[in-house]
Amino acid sequence: MNTFDPTIRSQRTLVPVDVSTVQDRVYQSLRLGLLKGEFLPGEQVSIRALAEVFGTSPMPVREAVARLIAERAIEQSGPRTLRVAPYLASDHENYIRVRMQLEGYAAERAASAPKNPALTDALRRHNDSIQEALEVRDFDAALAGNQAFHFELYRAGGYPQLLDIISTLWLRTGPIVASARKDEGLFYRIFNNGVQIHSNAIEAISQRDRAAARHAINLDIRSSHLSIRRFYQRASAESGH
Amino acid sequence: MNTFDPTIRSQRTLVPVDVSTVQDRVYQSLRLGLLKGEFLPGEQVSIRALAEVFGTSPMPVREAVARLIAERAIEQSGPRTLRVAPYLASDHENYIRVRMQLEGYAAERAASAPKNPALTDALRRHNDSIQEALEVRDFDAALAGNQAFHFELYRAGGYPQLLDIISTLWLRTGPIVASARKDEGLFYRIFNNGVQIHSNAIEAISQRDRAAARHAINLDIRSSHLSIRRFYQRASAESGH
DNA sequence: CCTTGAGATATGTGATCACACATCTCACAG
């Protein structure tokens, strides 16, 4: 019997093999870790240590880190030292301004597209998941839900290139937002407030109101930014005495 | 005599040594080459070949290329092949839209800043250099002058983070714009038109007219984009028969 | 108890080697 007989090919369960490289998988893993807040702003990272965690040689990690350096998610803080981008008040404020421009624009685009019930349903689902996560104090899930909501929205309105740029901005501000988990009350208020604002955004999109959509997203970004800035001001004041 | 006597320190001519790494210099060199149009869109690149040109081992080039891949200036077109990002009509159109958002915003910011004669002088100087370069058909110089004009403007209005993002967008569209040199007539018209628009932008900034500044920059971006799109349409039509 | 300095440790950087594999070259058979 010829096992390669094409007439029985439908019986096969062969699936495309994974051709991705090790460095790609390391890169994606680090990226996700940064977005999930598994790294603190300013935290020092070591190529060899990461390689051990991933069970690879340092080589693929070096390449992945080189990419993250280009995206300003990791920076060289000294001659031979790497760290996650730290929180710097003025820098972060600037990133927030750029995010408002780009994400507001993406929201506008999503709102001006033809009505899409599947989109608004998905957005509502993501928003509900944030709410539910907050109630059981599952902050990881709340963070993930928030990210899913925003990216669903931007994917709808934006072209891939816009989404791509926004995602690198999230990569830079991700560890900073995630670090607010250290103050559970603050974190709860930020995202509880966000849920309300997201509802407004969904409403604006379902009504194809571009200005309202942009306004809602910008409010979401700015208000969480202000809370986080206060958080860091208080943190630095406490460590100052 | 104590050579470290601080009272004679002013006699020293010591200067900070260059602590940059090889991979940094390779990265900057490749970046500049891409912006100057020394690579064609879609052109295949080889790590080993570049290493030979730079006179280094392949190692630093690998890291530099990894960064450029993260910036989408270089892409992996196959299992073991790298190339400069090629021209794709729809992708390029999307980048142009994002550029209009960001660079228009930066122009607005520059126009709303306090009057700055040094800035308008510098802009005028850059614009004149484009004009002069066009007259002697020095297209490299025209390209450099155009880049200097835009970046001077964005540096004035934008914060470093905004400039940074814009520069990565130029990195992606750079080889495409530069490739228009192959049609000298087209290239001349694009930049001659640009000089006029730049004058309008300078006027808008000196009058602190935000809307006019944004409009001028957006017109500059869009009109050169349309010309380049026609150029590629014609090129693909010619190669098609 | 505090300061200092030498040794140990850990770091990124660069070079070199091994490997799997895609592509190209070119002689040979049809």
Place this chain on the structure above:
DNA sequence: CTGTGAGATGTGTGATCACATATCTCAAGG
């Protein structure tokens, strides 16, 4: 003249080693 296939060449990828040096440890001296 055309198509084919084997060998040669070149590719990115990953691992390993060597090196200079920043940082940390901890004991000796003040």
